[in-house]
Each structure stands twice: as structure tokens, then as C-alpha cells.
Amino acid sequence: MNAPAIQIDKSAGLPVYLQLAERIRLLVREGELKIGDPMPTVRGLAVELGINANTVARVYRELQAEGLLRLERGVGTFVAEGAGAPMKRADLRAIERAADRIIDLAQGAGMNAFELSQFIETRWKEVRRVKR
Amino acid sequence: MNAPAIQIDKSAGLPVYLQLAERIRLLVREGELKIGDPMPTVRGLAVELGINANTVARVYRELQAEGLLRLERGVGTFVAEGAGAPMKRADLRAIERAADRIIDLAQGAGMNAFELSQFIETRWKEVRRVKR
Amino acid sequence: MNAPAIQIDKSAGLPVYLQLAERIRLLVREGELKIGDPMPTVRGLAVELGINANTVARVYRELQAEGLLRLERGVGTFVAEGAGAPMKRADLRAIERAADRIIDLAQGAGMNAFELSQFIETRWKEVRRVKR
Amino acid sequence: MNAPAIQIDKSAGLPVYLQLAERIRLLVREGELKIGDPMPTVRGLAVELGINANTVARVYRELQAEGLLRLERGVGTFVAEGAGAPMKRADLRAIERAADRIIDLAQGAGMNAFELSQFIETRWKEVRRVKR
DNA sequence: GTGGTCTAGACCACG
């Protein structure tokens, strides 16, 4: 598909706009969105995700400030030149495999998605602290 | 240590009270907090984390409603009998090893903690969807 | 006065949020707002300027991203440490005197405020182009 | 040159059509465009400035309504008789000198073009307020 | 039809 599906969890606690921004950053880093690719329109994406157009516009604006997107009035929104190179495919695959494994383990131990993600964020910060 | 260290990221977007509640649930599941163990006082924990005492009290109340904590007026707060058995040590160790590995891979690929946790949450939901 | 008056021209063509952001940046650079000073509340300033609270909030958020303001949930908004040192008083005075002079000349020649500011912006860019 | 260079800053916040209209008015007042002089064609100017032809056409129409331009179908666009007399050369030179001076001061103090023009507009309005 | 700005007002997190 040309425009990869973007999912949002409106009841996740994390603000919708942060989820959406992060999802787009990830699609760019994964190479699913390449420099110059057109983004969905503000209103179109809003309808697709069941959120308000202002929320999408806010995300696009912030990503433009980051240099990741380029907003052209009257034309559309595109992945900007400043988006940087995507991850290497091999790296991405390795992370995907590792993710599938830990998800499997966590499910076996009775954790849910939120618990696992929190666990990993906490552990990340602990590891960094130890390394210092 | 009597009370395991709890970390909160006030600038993480996720509400403080959700982070705190989740952190305590995890400590119980990991077996670091056992049934009957005393929790830090509301005020003490609030000071330690640099957040408002009301926020801590709210979390303790919610966890009491869940049956995870037991608030004894005038005495203190304790891990309740309803907390359930902790995870098996082997499971926990396996998840920790898997976490360290994926954190390593993600850092190597230039991701940050938030990106990785979002990636895993998204992947979890995708996997579940595929399995259906 | 503790909180310097901020003025907005809602019919100026330039978006209100840009005017407001620039006005605040200038007050900081002029030294009228110092590091640690409290800003008006979002809602209070909105009422004072006759604009919507969301517009003020957007400006505060953008200035926080710039490192100029510090927003504390439940507390208030303050001039941040990253605001940098204000201009020297002598420089400021010299610019004020020069401004008064050119305003006088422009008024004598029948220009209005918008024309003069456009003239200066254009000339600035021409000068820079020549210098290159 | 036949048609003096016109500059537009598409990222300046101020609508392009306002910038363009103001720039033309100024060229007439400065005497760089005299009564009867031909204006660039709509399409030519649009291409030169990298904006849409509709936008240029709209500006020409507005300036015609003001009596500044005269559109002759099939022939071209010209500076109209109603354009009025240009500023005195001495006045213009004095303003230019004053502008160069204040630009110099502002650059020395670390301001940018937008900041200076906003500063002057604000000061203009303050001065008028004081004089009343 | 695209993005941009602004409003009015609801509800939430936090102190």
C-alpha cells in the first residue's frame, strides 16, 4: 500500500497527538515513508483515525518544526528532505525479531502491552543509569 | 532496601499517576514487593518523587480498590493479600534478558526509550491482530 | 508595573499568535521580563487581550519549545533559565532613539506603521544580500 | 531595469498577497515605478516570485480598485494616473539612511528582521498613544 | 480542496 496504515489508541492514556507523532516518526525511520512521499491530508487522516482535524494539524506542524515534514499550503504535506536516512533493514529486522520474542515471553507471563512497554522504558532508564 | 526505588518521568507525556500505579503493580508482580510489605508513606513518597501528595494518595486509593494495597488508617499502607502470586523467577529473568537485548539493539539503531516502547506496543497489537 | 502590558493588533494581517510570541520574546530581550518571572496565566492573558485561551496556550507552548518559558502544570508559567541574557541597556536605548527618528521621518512622508515596517524588513533583506 | 525586483518571503507569516501589494505600493511611492510604466505580466511575475498566478492577479485587481494600477485587456497592466506623486527624493533618502542605521544597530544587538519590524510597529503605536 | 488560524467550550491532570 502507498500510505501505510496508522493506528491510534484513544484510550491509552498517552495523548493522541504524541502517539500519532511518534507513529509517523517511526514510519519514516523504518523507511516505510520516504523523502518526498505525500502524507495523508490533514482532514483525511483525521477522519480515518476518528480524531479531530486540529489534532492532526498540530502533529503535522510539530513534525514540520522538527524538519521531518514539509507543509505546502494549498498543495499538501510531504516527507521533508531533513528526514534523514531510514534504519538499515537488517537492524529493523533484528529489532522486530527481538520484539516478537519479548512479546511472547511477556504474554506467557500474563503481562499486557502497556505493562511490557512500561517495563522496557523503566529498564532502559535503569540501564543507562548503571552505565554512567 | 526496604522500599525499592520508584522512578517517575514527569516529562514523559504519560500522566504521573498512571506511571506510578503501573510501577507499583510491576514491583508486586516481580516479587520485589511481597504480601504484607509496608509501602512508603504518602508524604514520604511524594517528596521522594517530587510530586504532590494528593497524586500519591490517589494512586494508593486506586490500588486499594484493585485489591493490591491495604490502607490502615493511622498505621500505614501495605501490600494486600489480594495481590496474587508474583511471576516465576525464571520468567522474570527471561524477560529481563530479552529486554536488555532489545534495548541494546534499539540503542544501536538510534532509537530512544519512548520510541522503543511505542514500537513494542504497536507490534504487540499488530501481532494480536494477525493471530485472530 | 510587574507584568508589562502586551498589545495585539487583531486586524494586522499577521496572525495573532505570531504577534504575541514576538512580543513576549521582545519583552524578554529588553529585560522587562527576567528569568524566573511569572507570566500571566493562560486564561488571564487571553481575557486581557480579548483572544482565545487556546491561542495563548499555543504561544506559551511554542516558547517553551524554544526554551524561553517554563510551563508548570497546576502552578503557572515562568520565564525559563534558557532565556538568555537581555540586551544591554545602552543598545536598547540607541535602537529606541533610532526608531523614534525613523518613525518621525516616515510619518512626515505620509507612511503608516505597516508600510514602514515592511520597508524596513525589505531593506534589511536587501542589505544582507548586498553584504554577501 | 524595466521592472524593479520584487521580493516575497513565503515563510514570513504575512500573507503573500499583502506583501506583494504593499511592495508595489512602496515602489510607486518611492518613484521607482512612475505613472504609465508597464507592470510585469501576471504570469511572468508569478513565475518570477514562485507563487500562483491567481495570487498576482488578485493583487493587480485590488490595486486597480485602489486606483494605483490600470489593467488594459489584451495589452497589459500599467501604473495609473491616480497613483499620486511619489515621495520627495530627499525624504526617501533620509528614511533610507535612518533605516540603514537602525538595521545596523539591531543586527549588532542580535535582532532579526522580523523582530525589528515588530519592534518598530509596536513603538509607532505607543508613540501615537502617548501623543494623544 | 489543501493547509492555517481562531473560537467556544468540554473534560482531565495536578497543586
Next chain:
DNA sequence: GTGGTCTAGACCACT
């Protein structure tokens, strides 16, 4: 009472 998020909807600038 403070800032934060989100909605619904209006109107504008531009292609």
C-alpha cells in the same frame, strides 16, 4: 485555579 488535550466548526490564504 493552573496548564493540557480534544472537539466542532467557522473563516481565510492559496493552488
